[in-house]
Amino acid sequence: MRTVEEQTEIIRSAGYRVTQSRLAVLQVLAQAAESLDAAAIYDLGRQIHPRLGRVSVYRTLDLLTGLGLARHVHGEGNCHGYARADRPEGHYMICQDCGQVQEFPCAGLDDWLDSIGRQSGFVIRGHLLQLEGVCSGCQNSYQ
Amino acid sequence: MRTVEEQTEIIRSAGYRVTQSRLAVLQVLAQAAESLDAAAIYDLGRQIHPRLGRVSVYRTLDLLTGLGLARHVHGEGNCHGYARADRPEGHYMICQDCGQVQEFPCAGLDDWLDSIGRQSGFVIRGHLLQLEGVCSGCQNSYQ
DNA sequence: CTCCCTGCAAACATTTTGCATATCA
């Protein structure tokens, strides 16, 4: 889990400025366990930086996505969500109850994908594996 | 691969009417190998049924999705795409070259998902596995 | 001090709703 300071250093060393707007979006994504859409990031970001504009949210999300600090979360429910990206993209679990996005161990997946590719004749260049279910925290809260 | 006739029978037996608009959308999805967004379905559908309206495209896609005859295709490129659905949803491959969407054999996936659930404490209720790559047809055309 | 980045407003694109009419069963 990268700190916000480490993230700002990535922005700076890529030649971009570290601004109030960008910091606000970074902090919102860092604090939120669940994935958020642009509107939610805007609302939460205004609590940190009241002058934040919608436009900067979109532009910042593009920037962060390009730098690998954020990523899209797709799916039936939240098609336009964004979450911070710390690890290799492509695998995550979304809790249907609390909306939290978490990574999961993916040992063995690449081997399985290789065999799928061989069977189907498809050259696999990338994948998106998203699980939906209930996280351990929400399971406990039902007791 | 269900025929359009079989699909219309599913619509009819679910208590819905088989209309020109719904037929046009069905035929567009049946003819298109790749996933299409609402605008593309509208354009192509008008060639079949010129009086087709945008609204009916949206409403028909909702209906077909509910009946399991169509499904959303998400992903970085085409986040709002729709494709016909013939088999259990959740697994498909998208060709980065021609845009074709195809199913792939998913033997062993459920076992793997079970082990992921056990390791992570996550109760897995559904999954979305989307592979991106090059289909065998497009590989051949490079030769 | 300079240029990048911002926020506002407006343009633009996409999806949903209201309602009178057409059409399927």
Next chain:
DNA sequence: TGATATGCAAAATGTTTGCAGGGAG
């Protein structure tokens, strides 16, 4: 024939662009 589904128009929603001013380096 009667209820469902349609298409138009307009509203609502979500995203992008133009531009003058502000803030990071």
